[in-house]
Amino acid sequence: MCLGIPGKIVSIEAEAPLRMGRVSFGGTLREVCLAYVPEAQVDDYVIVHVGFAISTVDEDEAQRVFAYLDEIGDLDELDPDRAGGSE
Amino acid sequence: MCLGIPGKIVSIEAEAPLRMGRVSFGGTLREVCLAYVPEAQVDDYVIVHVGFAISTVDEDEAQRVFAYLDEIGDLDELDPDRAGGSE
Amino acid sequence: MPCPLPIKDYPRILLAHGGGGRLMQGLIDKVFKTAFEGIGLQSTHDSAVLDLDAGRLAMTTDSYVVKPLEFPGGDIGSLAIHGTVNDLAMAGARPRYLSVGFVLEEGLEMEKLWRIVCSMRDAADAAGVRIVTGDTKVVDRGKGDGIYLNTTGVGVVASGLRVDPSAVEAGDAIVVSGDVGRHGVAVMAHREGLAFEAPIESDSASLVAMVHALLDAGISVRCLRDLTRGGLATCLNEIAASAGRRIEIQEDAVPVDEVVRGACEMLGLDPLYVACEGRMVAFVAPEDAARAAEVMRGFAPGEKARVIGEVTGDDRALVVGRNAFGTRRVLDLLSGEQLPRIC
Amino acid sequence: MPCPLPIKDYPRILLAHGGGGRLMQGLIDKVFKTAFEGIGLQSTHDSAVLDLDAGRLAMTTDSYVVKPLEFPGGDIGSLAIHGTVNDLAMAGARPRYLSVGFVLEEGLEMEKLWRIVCSMRDAADAAGVRIVTGDTKVVDRGKGDGIYLNTTGVGVVASGLRVDPSAVEAGDAIVVSGDVGRHGVAVMAHREGLAFEAPIESDSASLVAMVHALLDAGISVRCLRDLTRGGLATCLNEIAASAGRRIEIQEDAVPVDEVVRGACEMLGLDPLYVACEGRMVAFVAPEDAARAAEVMRGFAPGEKARVIGEVTGDDRALVVGRNAFGTRRVLDLLSGEQLPRIC
Amino acid sequence: MKYLDEYRDPKAARTLAKSIARRVTRPWTIMEICGGQTHAIVRFGIDEMLPDEITLVHGPGCPVCVTPVERIDRALELAARPGVILCSFGDMLRVPGSGRDLLSVKAAGGDVRVVYSPLDAVEVAEKHPDAQVVFFAVGFETTAPANAMAVKEAKRRGLDNFSLLVSHVLVPPAMEAILAADDNRVQGFLAAGHVCTVMGTQAYAPIAARHRVPIVVTGFEPLDLLQGIDMCIAQLEEGRSECENQYVRSVREGGNPAAMSVIEDVFEVADRDWRGLGSIPTSGFRLRADYAAFDADAKFAFADEPTEESTECIAGEILRGVKKPRECPAFGKNCTPEHPLGAPMVSTEGACAAYYKFRNL
Amino acid sequence: MKYLDEYRDPKAARTLAKSIARRVTRPWTIMEICGGQTHAIVRFGIDEMLPDEITLVHGPGCPVCVTPVERIDRALELAARPGVILCSFGDMLRVPGSGRDLLSVKAAGGDVRVVYSPLDAVEVAEKHPDAQVVFFAVGFETTAPANAMAVKEAKRRGLDNFSLLVSHVLVPPAMEAILAADDNRVQGFLAAGHVCTVMGTQAYAPIAARHRVPIVVTGFEPLDLLQGIDMCIAQLEEGRSECENQYVRSVREGGNPAAMSVIEDVFEVADRDWRGLGSIPTSGFRLRADYAAFDADAKFAFADEPTEESTECIAGEILRGVKKPRECPAFGKNCTPEHPLGAPMVSTEGACAAYYKFRNL
């Protein structure tokens, strides 16, 4: 279920009665309902599912996987046995 | 105005509420309203205009032009001057 | 370049633009020919004859949009084969290869499609052509009418042979291969609002064998043309225009079936303008006229072949019908398709 | 003969029967090929190559039903020229002559028709082909979609040249001429219910000059195919099936424009299955791969040409995509057109 | 085909032509009223068989020609409306109103359907209960019984989505109008055989007497026309001005009583405009108040823009036989069958269209 | 594309795969809940990057797969009705009900339209006031805010011709059902990142604890999936069973409050049938009574013929990860993607469809 894709808000077209904006997906533009991301502003990235933004992408949290990778990078040095048994 | 063509009644399909029948025009068949020719029967010829029979062809009267032709045939013998001046 | 048709008159395509008459001629002449000037389409005849390094070929295309898809005496499949091999034959070519383009409407019954492709197969087989390439598109329901077909044909023209309106000469005799108007009446009988019954079959047929019999018999064939939209009168007008000659025919020499006549009288139509799909006219040297008709009568679609008229010395392009009363009328190009008259 | 498609499953034509996938393949194989067995249509490749007494010809046909009629980067007119000259070029032929069949919908704006035939003229001119014969039909309003076009093309094949899937050998390199999916996205942006904006132009283009540059450069070209419905993946599947070879491509080597990617991500589509109208793949001898890409890059529609894969020694017909992670997936034929996903 | 072929016999036609030639001693101008007669005259070249002394003038008896622009414009307006299906006889589709015709409206999306019979339009209404079906009820007396019956039938079937846009005209008042004009040149009439089949012949004797013109009720085949002309010339040469009946196989003196009673039930006489001739008092039919529910003019609101008609067109003079088409400055220039400016160029049997066709013969 | 490309980095992916390989000491079976995750796994070959010890099982999180035949049949019935426009997401069109699918109904004349968003269906309703527009509202928690807003928007616009055919299912009860089965083999879950974006993660900790399974809320890109698996394996190897969140850039613990409050306003929890899994208590949404006017089930009468489903199909066992597609006797014979017998062959990411595609690799 639930194809959700990050896109960048390029404009906010209406606040009321329904918050709507235009979102760019690598240049492809589509009208998207922004009612569920009241905090999102132009240039913010949102996750869009069936024409609705369901969240704003958190820029800091988006880096977390790379922090995790850095940790794992360290694991490269460790031997397989220890990797399995680390706690 | 008023394209009217003789056709032969091949069947009477309904008497009421509206008298309808099938008429053949040299083999081409069409439903025709017979309400205006209450006397017409199968095998009679009727004059049809926009899907309505407007008269039954009178077989005897249909020969009248040929009788007229016979008369005129006699005129053939007469000279042009007399033809113009006949009374 | 602005559109050369005065669009204030007809800013939109009318059905009449496809009716084989003046509006269609205007569309072809003013829009298509103007646009394609210099890159081709200078001939609007049955087939283009092409000079390749490799030899002389004839090429022709037609799309088929008949309704109903299956009708007494044929269907859109056999029609699409006959129409295109006939156009090749009209250039004196031996039809060799066909392409087929299907535009199918979503919702078409598969069984019907199957019957129709089988009918194409049989017709192609009988005409001795191979269907060498094809294409299929499907359009949304309501954006088509079951099946639209395009067949395009390629044939080989014997070297030295020239069968073309430009070969027509004063004195040439005109032979029609059979009775006219059957196809038009057979399909018109199914048109909504006209609903009548015509116990008659379409004339749809391949004329290939008959044409090559004429050529093989040594008949001096100047020009051939199959009768399609617009019927005999339209066809003669096109040739008169191309050849720059006045044509005269004896109207009561043109065979018309009784059922076709009946339908035409009823609707106020002129059978000389009603469509055929398996009839042609041959323009031949006057001394070959009787023999040409004789050869044609040896083939089923030519059974009723008759000499119907001749090309005159008058160079004002015009078609004139003489009747039994010794009077004449101009058989002009119509604006579009004939419409039933009340008057 | 009863209809060989199990009609209990699909008694009617679905849009998917025209979608370039399995259903369409089934229709062609089971209905058309079966019906036409013995009289032709044994090849479903871009063009049929014909042996005439007069020489070797290529012949191809396509009908065009694109919506909207005019789209960023082209229109149905230029598309119909490009599609058909490209199919000829894919057989190694020099396109020479085209036929055009118009099926016009009553109500079409004459001005639009004019723009489109002018666009055809320009495209034909640029591709060096002549439009030698044509046909016009008009269908009732609501029974068409503005314009349906058929173009059928004839070209000449140099003697001895064999450009065909059967010439494909293990080890052959596969070169794609540019980024994929532009045409599909450019027209999809106008589909009702999807309405999005894609600032991108269709890739519609003639590939004729590029193909002949490849041949003239002495590249050992085994097989060429333009990417149309079903995109790159479908095209490779067809060749894999015809050649009886497994094909492997490096997915991230296939150029895809950012806008196309964005539209595909949004709709859940795979760009490898999205339609192109001015892209091709060339199968060439491995030692010629880099040079082939180099030659292509000299032409506008080949600017982004890249080697994307190779033919394997495995004779199980299959297309496999390798990705940057070193893993593989099967790039199978789809059932019909891709539909937007929610999942 | 019986009752057609025998009336097309060439030998008999030549005999009749010879009779006419022998009778005639000086120039006569005869008008055939009916467009159907005109059609047959053109198709069979009847005029070519006549001596030079006789001039045939094509009369106003063609509904395609005489339906006024205002009626056409209303038909166009209705046809263009969403939810309306306009049914019509085929030959009305090419008739221009103010600037366009039904074919163009159809191409632009209007639902326009050709029917053979008004009853077919009733069927359309029954099949499309959600649409308003309007039948464009043009015609002369001959068509009135059919159109009247369509209304009665719609009523019987309880259809509330069927109506007529009526444009019905009558022959005798038009003849009176032609004869009353100062510049009239018509000296004898071939009256319309099918009109008389319906209405009988009684209306014509008073006209013949009052205006001292022979009137011969005539059929539509070559022998009918030639005999009718022969009878008319005989009267002219003999100084008679009677109403005679050539078309005896179809026309009875009292007409068709069943048809007349249905007309009487549904229609009433009204003033009407004629294209090219202008308004003529009591020259047409309208629906009676009882049938107002089936009257498109009452049922729909119309914008009724001012009508646009060519100022160049001299159709009135053409239709009355006063001028020939070649005398019109627009003939063959601005005005052709593809783009007619006026009534006589519209229908294939219109006087201008016929001349246009023959211009090169 | 930002936030996509960086999560598809091959070098980073290999690092994560190496980490997984180093952690793993024995066989583990992990189910990814979401069809979107399955799609990414198949597209990027994630499973090929994993050590043999790890078996990924494709879960039931695909609305295309689990919408019951009875719901499809109602959609088919509505779509076939004159006057009804059925709007749907594209991937529902190929899903067979009892014998046919929406594509076939469309071919037979039904008005079926693909929309990208439920709001597009509201637009269709506004444009076609004479038609009844039904939106086939399938989906999991992620789609519920969109479908709920469509109803509210239709109400705001005063549209009385718009309704939803609701087939909404919920993830946590399905996980419970899978874990409760005697033959369960699933030892860890990748929970559906977008479901949790809407609903938050609180529902999962109790499940993890009660059934002693690690649950990692995971995104949809290769790095997301590999990190999610790595986190899951870490828990398994370490004997932990917690709910962790990998997809932190989108998922907040409390979910999306604005979305949840609109869901709460429009929908209420109800029992639901799942294709292949049968009835699961409190596993879905239905419209609240306040919105009955927008509920197609209440608005229309249905014939509800008995549903027809293959008896050969072992979809239940496949969807729970108990059996492999090759163990199904119909696989690749009666059952292919062109003619699917059961849910897992329907969607491209269905387990059987994925196996079918890869059968020759």
Ligand code: SF4
């Ligand atoms: S030629 Fe045209 S403009 Fe002149 S009178 Fe005739 S219809 Fe009118």
Ligand code: SF4
């Ligand atoms: S292969 Fe088909 S029948 Fe078997 S379990 Fe999968 S979907 Fe069901």
Ligand SMILES: [Mg+2]
């Ligand atoms: Mg021809």
Ligand SMILES: [Mg+2]
């Ligand atoms: Mg042709």
Ligand SMILES: [Mg+2]
């Ligand atoms: Mg032809």
Ligand SMILES: [Mg+2]
């Ligand atoms: Mg093709």
Ligand SMILES: [Mg+2]
């Ligand atoms: Mg191709």
Ligand SMILES: [Mg+2]
């Ligand atoms: Mg092709």
Ligand SMILES: [Mg+2]
């Ligand atoms: Mg092509």
Ligand SMILES: [Mg+2]
């Ligand atoms: Mg043609």
Ligand SMILES: [Mg+2]
């Ligand atoms: Mg009359």
Ligand SMILES: [Mg+2]
């Ligand atoms: Mg999800």
